[in-house]
Amino acid sequence: MSLDHFCRWACIGRTKAYAEIKAGRLVMRKIGAKSVILRADAEEWLRSLPAASS
Numbered sequence: 001m002s003l004d005h006f007c008r009w010a011c012i013g014r015t016k017a018y019a020e021i022k023a024g025r026l027v028m029r030k031i032g033a034k035s036v037i038l039r040a041d042a043e044e045w046l047r048s049l050p051a052a053s054s
Contacts, residue, residue, distance in 0.1 A: 001036060001037055001038075002036060002037075003017060003035060003036075006037045009042065010045075025045060025048065027041045
């Protein structure tokens, strides 16, 4: 998915998405000039987030 699609899917902003990519917690891949995030990588990133304390 595109970065914009990922941000809508994850309900986060582009700045946070780029911070996660820079930190190595989210993988962005290149297809020619286009950058994409695989759904499997997005789901793995989501699963790796800490649980909210209650």
